[in-house]
Amino acid sequence: MRNFLGTLMGSILRVVYNIVSGIGTEPTHVSYYAIAVIITSIIFKLLLLPININQSKSSKKMNEIQPKLKEIQTKYKNDPQTMQVKMQQLYKDNNYNPASGCLVLLIQFPIILAFFAVFREPAKYAFTEPGFYEAMNKSFLWIANLENSDPYLWGMPLLAALTTYLQTKTMPTAQNVDPQTQATQKTMNYFLPVMIFISARSFAAGLALYWIISNLFTIVQQLITNRSLSKVKEEK
Structure with a gap:
C-alpha cells in the first residue's frame, strides 16, 4: 500500500515538476524542484480538504454536545x-458519529506516510x-x-515547529472537560512542536518544506472553517 501510494504521489510531484520546469528560466535561489514541492503540497492538501472539513465539523459538533454528554455520564454512572x-x-x-474522527485519521494516515x-x-x-x-x-x-537538512536551526526546523504550534491553536478546543484533560491537551500543544523541531533538524529540507506548506494551508483552511461554522451557529 505504501509503495503504491508513494508511486502515485511521486507521479504527481513529477508531473508538477515537468510543468513548472517548462515555464521559463529557473530562478536563481528557488529551484524548479522547490516550486514543485510547494505546489504538490498544496495539491495534496486540496485532495484531503473534504476530509479535513468533515473532521472540523465533527470536532465542533462534539464540543457542542459535550455538556449534555457529561451530564448523562454523571447521571447514569452507576448504570452503564x-x-x-x-x-x-x-x-x-445531533447527527453525530463518534467514530467519524477515527475514520478520518485512518484515511489520512497511509496517505501522509506515502x-x-x-x-x-x-x-x-x-x-x-x-x-x-x-x-x-x-x-x-x-x-x-x-535533499540535505537545513544548516540553520532558525530556518526550516523553527518554521516547522512554529507552524505546527499555530495549527494547534486554530483547532477547535474541547469545552467543559475536566482539568486533567485540559492540562494534557495543553501539554501536547507544546510538546508536539518541540518534537517536530527536533525531528526537522535531521529531516531532508524538502520534507520540512512540505511540512511547513502543509501546516500553513491547514491554518488558513481551519480559520475559514471556524469562521463559517460560527456564522452558521449564529444564524441558528
Missing part, C-alpha cells in the same frame, strides 16, 4: 447500559531516471540542496 443508550440517542439527535516517503526518497518514487534527481538543482533560498 442506560448510559450507553442515552449517549447513542444524544448522538442520533507523501513522507516521496519527499524522503524522491529518486525512488518521482524522479526514477538514473542520475536525473542527482543532477537537478534543488536550491531554496538559503538552502543549497533540499
